[in-house]
Amino acid sequence: MKEGILFLVEIMNNLHDILIVIINDILGLQMTDKDMHFWIMGFIGMVTFAAVYMISKWLSQFSIGIHLIAFLYTLTFMFVLVFAIEIQQAITSRGNMEFADAIVGLWGYIALFLVYAGIMVFFILVKSLFKKGKNKKDELDV
Structure with missing residues (x-):
């Protein structure tokens, strides 16, 4: 399991580095690490909320x-x-x-x-x- 978590950590670190390059270097927004966490996690949370809400609403119509x-x-x-x-x-x-x-x-x-x-x-x-x-x-x- 430790290897699996380390693999996932490596993927997340690579995504993090790619986002830094896209947001700061390509788009020139110069966001801090905290700024990126705020916006990215906020976006992920809202997409997840929308999906869970739609699934819950659909399921609630059944007995x-x-x-x-x-x-x-x-x-x-x-x-x-x-x-x-x-x-x-x-x-x-x-x-x-x-x-x-x-x-x-x-x-x-x-x-x-x-x-x-x-x-x-x-x-x-x-x-x-x-x-x-x-x-x-x-x-x-x-």
Whole structure:
């Protein structure tokens, strides 16, 4: 996992250097590193917000939409959490930084969520069957 993070860091460093050349040398804006972080991260955040908003709005039209939105938000949080823990282990040397640990942690969340989803589907089906039974009983009483 350490090699993977170092590879990603190298990509980010190269992108950073390319942006400095484009913004400062080619466009002549003479932005500081803080200025670039402000604008680039602000732009990335707004594009991400727009995408998440559109997906959330689309999902919310379905009866299970709020569950899907909550699942996706929690999954995103879990990605950040498991990788932060692994990076923290590498920095502090308390534990081993392993990609497999992060993946297994994410699978734990997904597995327990699927158990939850299965229980919810069971209760929804049982509730639906009771409603159908009650409607048939009401029809017979008339």
